[in-house]
Amino acid sequence: MATKMGKKEIIQAVVLADDFVMNLMPAETIFPTILMPVINVPLLDYLVETLIKSRVQELFLYCSNHVDLIRAYIKQKKWLHISVSLIVSDACTSLGDALRDIDTKGSIRGNFILIRGDAFINANLTNLLIKHCTKLKEDKGAAMTMVLRNIGSMNGSSLRQESCLVVSDKSSRKILHYNVLRKDLNKVKLELDWFLNHNEIEINTCFLDSHVYLCSPSVLPLFSDNFDFQTMEDFIRGVLMNEEILNSRIYWQQLDPQDYSLPIVSWNAYHCLNRDILNRHTFPLTPNAIPFLKDFIYMPRSTYKHRSATLAKGCILEKDSILCQNSTLENNTLVVKTVIGDHCLVGSNVTIKNSYIFSDNKIEDNCTIINSVIFSNCFIKQNTRIDGCILCPKTIIYTPMEYTDSIIESKDDKISTKTISEIDPYNEFHLFKDYDILENDNNVHTNTDTSSIDEASECNLPAADDISMFLSEVIDSLLRGFQDQLKCENLILEINSSRYAYNVTMDEVTYNVIKAILSLPLHYLSEEKETITSIDYLRNLKHVITYFYPIILNYVKTENAQNDCLHAIEEVASTTPELLSCLQVLLHMFYDKDVLSEEKILEWYKSNDKQTDSYEKNKVRVAVQPFIKWLEEAEEDSSESEND
Amino acid sequence: MFPYKEFQAVVLAAGGGSRMTELTRGQYKCLLPIGNLPMLWYPLQLLERVGFKEAIVIIAESMERNVSLALNDLNLKIKTDIVAVKNAEDLGTADSIRLIHEKIYTDFLVISCDLITDVDICEILNLYRKHNASITALMLPAPKVPDDFITPGPKNKQKPETDLIGICNETGRLIFLASASDFEETIEISQPFLKKYPSFTMHSRLMDSHLYVINKWVLNFLVQNKNFTTLKGELLPYIVRKQFSKPPKQYVDDKNTSIVQTNSKDAIYRFAVEKPLDELIRKMSAYNDHDTDLEDTYHGDIIRCYAYIGDGKFGLRANTIQMYHLANTKISEWWNNDNNEQPSVPIIAPTATVHSTQIQDCRVDNNALIEEKISLKHTHIGPHVTVESKTRISQSVLMESAIIKQRCIIQNCILSSGCIIEEGTELKDCIVGYKQVVSAGSQYSREVLTDADDLIVI
CATH class of the missing domain: 3.90.550.10 (Spore Coat Polysaccharide Biosynthesis Protein SpsA; Chain A)
Structure with a gap:
C-alpha cells in the first residue's frame, strides 16, 4: 500500500453521520448528530469547511438514520471543492458496524481521516495525516493516530466528565493505555511493567479526544476481523491488549495550541462549543469569517446580531449571545448567553438566559427561559416559565405554567413531559448549568479533594501510623487487664513490649498510656452496652484509676512525664464531654495521689492561658478553674502558715 | 556569628x-x-x-x-x-x-x-x-x-x-x-x-x-x-x-507544647x-x-x-x-575529555619507576615499580605497587602496595591493597581481597579471593 503522500494522491475522509450514542437526548431522534445546529448552522458545514481548507478531495458520509434528511441537505448544498458520496446502511447500530460495512464496500484505498459525527475541529487535517504517514514509515504496524487536544488541568472545567487518562511512551508517543477517567474510582491502577519496559512514560489527563482519527488502511480489516469491536473505545482497548498478535499500534498527536477541537459528546460540551465559537476561540470557524455565517454585526462582549434581525427598544443582548436572520426581539427583552436561531419571534419583557432557541420559534410576552434548549417550530404562550428543559420540535405550550427539568413534547395537541431525572437515573445526562454556578460547585469539590489527598498521604506515614497502632494496642491491653483483673506489673511489661514493637519514644508512651486510661471507661461502657453518662463515666474512671494506679505511677515519674500526662488529659478532655465535666475531680485525684505536682498543674494552666483563641482549649481551662482557684488558695494558705 | x-x-x-x-x-x-x-x-x-x-x-x-x-x-x-x-x-x-x-x-x-x-x-x-x-x-x-x-x-x-x-x-x-x-x-x-x-x-x-x-x-x-x-x-x-x-x-506556634x-x-x-x-x-x-x-x-x-x-x-x-x-x-575517557583546563588525573607519577615499554592507557602512581618485559593495558597501578617482569596485566586495578611476581597473567581483576600474587598465577575476572596472598602457579577465573571464602585454600 502506498504510504507516500504525493500531491496527486487523493486524500479521503470518512465521516460518520451518527455517533450511535444517545448523549444528546432527544436530538438523536430528530436529526443525525452531523446536522445538529451549532449557531444555527449544521455541524456538517463546519466540518466540510475544515476539510476543504485541508484540501481533502473525497468525503464519504456514512449514514444510517435520518437518511432522507441528509440526502436532502447535501443536494441543497452542492459543495464545489469536495466530492461528497453517501454510503447508506439501515442496519448499522454502532461505529464498528459502520466501519465493517465501509470495508466491504471497498471505496477506501489508502490512509484516511476518520471523523465521528459529533466532531468539531478547525485544524489542518492533511498536515496531521502527513505526520501519521511519517510515523507509518517508522513503524509498519502503526494502525491509527489519535488527535488529542490539550485542555490543561481539568480542575474547574465544565468538560471534566470527558477527561481521559492517556499513558504513552514519551519518545514515540505510542499509547499504552487509554480510558476515560471514571469519577467514582478514587485511584487509578497503572501496570508496573509499563514503567519497567520503557525509559520514560508520559501520563496525561489533560487530553480531550477530538473524535478525529488518522487511520492506516489496516484499521478497516481490523474491525472486520474482530466482530466484538463495537465502539472506538473497544477498538483501542482491543488493539492495545493484543498489540503483539494484531501487530498494530496506536499513537497520538497533540493538536497545536492555536487549533481548536471539541466533540459534542454531551449537552455540556455543546454549550461549551457554542460559547467558544462566540468568543472566537475557534477562528476561522466563527461568525463573519466563514461564508455560511456572515452579515453579522459584532457588538461588544461577544454579542452578534444579524443584519436582518430586529431589536426593539429596551432590548439587551448581554453577553455571549447571537441573534440570527430575521429574528425579532420586542421591547425590554433580556438575552444572556443565548443563541437564537433564524425566524424567531420573541415577545416583550422576556428573559432568556443560558439557552438555545433554534429556528422558527415563537415566544410570547413575559416568558422566562433559563438553561433550556428549544428545538425549532415551538410556540410558547405568554407568562410561561421554563428552567432546565428541552422542548422537542413543534411543541406548543398553551398553558402558561412553570416547567423544570423535563423533556417536553406535544403529541396530538397534548403536552407530555418527562422528567429528566426519571429518564436518566444515573445522572449521566447533564444539561448544562450556568457556568459560574458550576465553577462554584467545582471549588467545593476541589476542597474536599485536597483533604482526601491529605488523608491518603497520611496513611502511608510510618510514624503516625505506628503511634496510633501503639495506642490501640495499649487500649486493648488495659481493657483486657481491667476485665480479667490482671496484675499491673504484667500489663506494664506488655505495654513496654508494644513500645519496642512500634518504636515509640518514652514521652509518647506516657502520653498514650494516659490517653488510653482516660478513654478506657468509654470503651468499657460501650462494651457493656450501657448508655454513657457523665456519672457512669466518672464512677468507672475512679475504678480504673485506682486499679491502674501502679501503671500511672510507673510512667509518670519525671517532670516531663507530668507535662505529657497533662497534655494527654487536655487532649482527651477537649474531645470527650464526659471527661470535661469531671475534669477537676480527675485533677484533684491525681494531685492527691501525688501523680501531678501542684507546680506542674499551675504551670500547665498558665501556659494554657495564652491560647485564648482556641475554643476547645478554652473549655478545658474553664472546666478546671475552680480547682485551680482552690489550689492557689491552698498554696497561699500554706505559705502563710509557713510564714507564721 | x-x-x-x-x-x-x-x-x-x-x-x-x-x-x-x-x-x-x-x-x-x-x-x-x-x-x-x-x-x-x-x-x-x-x-x-x-x-x-x-x-x-x-x-x-x-x-x-x-x-x-x-x-x-x-x-x-x-x-x-x-x-x-x-x-x-x-x-x-x-x-x-x-x-x-x-x-x-x-x-x-x-x-x-x-x-x-x-x-x-x-x-x-x-x-x-x-x-x-x-x-x-x-x-x-x-x-x-x-x-x-x-x-x-x-x-x-x-x-x-x-x-x-x-x-x-x-x-x-x-x-x-x-x-x-x-x-x-x-x-x-x-x-x-x-x-x-x-x-x-x-x-x-x-x-x-x-x-x-x-x-x-x-x-x-x-x-x-x-x-x-x-x-x-x-x-x-x-x-x-x-x-x-x-x-x-x-x-499557633506555641513553644510550650x-x-x-x-x-x-x-x-x-x-x-x-x-x-x-x-x-x-x-x-x-x-x-x-x-x-x-x-x-x-x-x-x-x-x-x-x-x-x-x-x-x-x-x-x-x-x-x-x-x-x-x-x-x-x-x-580516563570521562575525566580527561572535556576538562582540559581542570586538573586532570596524572598519568604516570614522576616518582614511579617504569622500565617496561609496553604500556598502553595506564596510570601509574607514586613509587610504583614496573620492571622490564611487562605488558600493561588499561590498568590503574596504585602507589608502591611492584610488578615483576614477564607479566601481562590488562583491564585491572592494582591498589596500593600490591605485589605481582613474575610471569603472571592478570586480566580484568581488582587487586586490593597489600595483596601478593605469586609467580606464574593466572587470574581472570577475579577480585583479590585485602592483604591476600595468591599462591604460585594457581589459576582462577571469576572468583573472589578473600579470607572468608573457605573453599579456596591459600
Missing part, C-alpha cells in the same frame, strides 16, 4: 560499602581508588570547581586518621572539615546529618562520596534558587554497562534497583518518587493527584544520584523527627509526598513556613510556573521538590563492584 554563606556542602563518606563487601573488608570505601585517586576526591573536586571554599566531610570514627592523611595528599583547595561519627555502621544518611546539624546554619548541599559525575552543580543550585525549593535532587541517566563488560567476581544475578521518578512536564517538579520494588504489579495513583498534575512523565531509567540541595527548614524538621534514618529512602519520599498536603489554616504534639498531622508545617515577604512577592508577581489552570503559582504549595536531570552527562555511583569497576574502566 557565622560569615554569610548561601550554601554549605556536606560530603557523606561514612558508609561502609555494604554493597561491595569484597572490597571494603580491610579497606575504607571512601578511599578506594578510582583512576588512582580516592573516591572521595571526585565529589570534593566537583564542589571545588563551582567555588565551594569549605566542605564538611562525615566519616566513620575508625577511618579518621587515614582519611585526613589521604586528603592532605590530594592538595585540594577546598577546606575540609572532617567530622567523625561513632557507630557509623548503624547510622543512616539522615542520622549522620542529624548528628552534625549544629554545624549547619543555612541551606546545604549533600553529596555522597561515591558519586562520580561531571555535572555542573551550578545548574542544580540555580534550579534550587529559582523556585526556592525545599529539596532539589540531581537525577542522572543510569549508566549503560557495555555488553562486553564483565564484572570481576562470581556471576551476580542481582538486578540494579529501579527508581520510578515522576516529573511534572510543565513545572519540572518532582512529584513522584518510589522504588519499583515497592510495587507488585500495579501502581495506584489517586485521581486528585492526576488532576493536580494533568501531564507528567515517569522515568524509570534515571538514577537518584544522592546529591541533594536541602533547605534549612528541612534540616530542622529532620532534627525533630528521629524516625527518619535515610535521606534517599525515607526523608525524600516523605517530603515529595508532603507536597500534596495543605498547611493547616492557622497554626511538648514534643508529643509535633507528631500530629501537620507537624511539618511548623517548619515549612513561607516568609511573609516571600508570600507577598509570590502574590504580586506576574510569574506563574504553570498556565493550564487558574491556580496560584506553585498551586500555593510551600513544600516544593525539584529534580535536575543531568542529560548527556556521565555519572554513576560507585557503590557496587560493577559500578566501581566500570568507573575505573571509563574514568
